[in-house]
Amino acid sequence: MKVHIIGLGLIGGSFALGLKKAFPEVEISGSDASEEHLLKAQELKLIDCAATLEEAKDADVVIIAVPVDVAKKVALQVLDVVGNNTLIFDAGSTKAGLCEAIAAHPNRRNFLAAHPIAGTEFSGPEAAVETLFLQKTNIICEVEKTAFKLQERALEIFQKLGMRIRYMDPASHDRHIAYVSHLSHISSFMLGKTVLQKEQNEKDIFDLAGSGFASTVRLAKSSPAMWTPIFQQNKNNILETLEEYINNLSEFRELLKNDNFQEVFREMERTNHIKTILNGIN
Amino acid sequence: MKVHIIGLGLIGGSFALGLKKAFPEVEISGSDASEEHLLKAQELKLIDCAATLEEAKDADVVIIAVPVDVAKKVALQVLDVVGNNTLIFDAGSTKAGLCEAIAAHPNRRNFLAAHPIAGTEFSGPEAAVETLFLQKTNIICEVEKTAFKLQERALEIFQKLGMRIRYMDPASHDRHIAYVSHLSHISSFMLGKTVLQKEQNEKDIFDLAGSGFASTVRLAKSSPAMWTPIFQQNKNNILETLEEYINNLSEFRELLKNDNFQEVFREMERTNHIKTILNGIN
16 A cells, blocks of 8 residues: 655654554655754655655555645645545544535545544644544544545545544534543633743743643643634634633633632532543543 | 541542551541541542541651632641640641631641642542652742741651652632632633533434543533532632633634634734743643
8 A cells, every 4th residue: 555645743753653663564755844844754764755746647546635724725626636546534623624625626526524633833844743542533524525435445444543423514513622622722822821921930830730730731832833724714613612601701800809609609509510421531 | 657637538548548658657547527537538548547536646757638718727626735846837828828827826836838739630649659759849938937847857857758849829719829729720610611501402412522622621620519619719819810710711802703814813922932842731
């Protein structure tokens, strides 16, 4: 199997490592907008060689793992050059814009729109992890628009990497993922900002931060280059979630101000219920 | 060494386990407002026996590990009955109110006000962990008000449990801890609430939640009985941090609304700086 990966960061690099483990005979070529990342990916043996899209157009699989704004353009470029037998899939955190951009392309059936819910707060080729996708959910959108034999190839790959598959339409994907992923990143970035503003002259204070703070602020280490276009593409859904989050925080503030600690207790007690729901997420 | 622990939950129970490991000859008695917790603590062999305060008043050490509202009353009760040779310390997440409450007590010198920055989102005797305090920061307030020989005893215990010691006045402690601990809990509880509200009819959706969401919402599993009195006692500092957090979120929302994605990028880039600061917190 010949695979070409466009974008050799955390996600593209982890696909490379996972595929090498799952398919020992695989040949992987790759490209990256950053010369430095491309060299690093070769040095780390994520890929066997560098290749241009023209050189890689007869690959069995082309994986697009670039920021979501670039992904649209790249998807169209790849669709323009591949033949009938090449599966293309992406891994972006927004799906409606991409699906719309490629909808009318004559080679649409070569493409599978995917979103593996997997990642860490780190980025670049060095962040790649062989088991990143193990037991993670992979959301596939508009599966019916992909050629049947290419669906099969994709599912075999996802299965061998240990993913659980869920099917969803692009609009629902973007709406739900705004709540369970995008909002978490904003809450974490702004928490980090608030504490940094206050404590900028007192570095020692971070000595006092425990694992609770580290956990809530972990996502504030994420890559702005990856996240800015996600926020841009999913702006409307995110604005809705952010509005509700700010309202809830403001209501909680009023309860504190008014010394309504009975209701403060109940608010927390009701949300404790999230324990049972989160069982199973690691 | 005879130790008496009042409150046999996560913190009290972890002190019991840690002390048994560090001081094999220690005898530990305990009490808890909940009969169920007291029995569970005996069953789990956290303590050697149950004891009343009257029975335990000649212990070498009395540890107070109860919610911070109860801690004030309990501290005064213990101070009332102990002799010169008993060290009392607490482990609460607010310090100004407690230090003020005991300031005028004739036995003030028996007391050491402490706050180990350690915990998990779980509670009760079953949540106790032998190594909970290993390599964690323990903030000691008003150390000069504790008898010298009792300071020494406390430091030996904290050292054997693997804690790093920091000294701070109670008002500074409460102000800083509002930022690096209390605010994280509110942001997490309200994030959990926001997502639960939206997704209440779509349980499947949590299948889509990845480790990022789990990380930011982890603290929403924390005990309301422990946290309500903390928010109550540190109300003013928390209101200030919450105000700043809501302002930062609102500003971020405006940037999104106005399509100012250049500034959205810069906001995240500036906060990324937290990476270097958080190195070392696990």
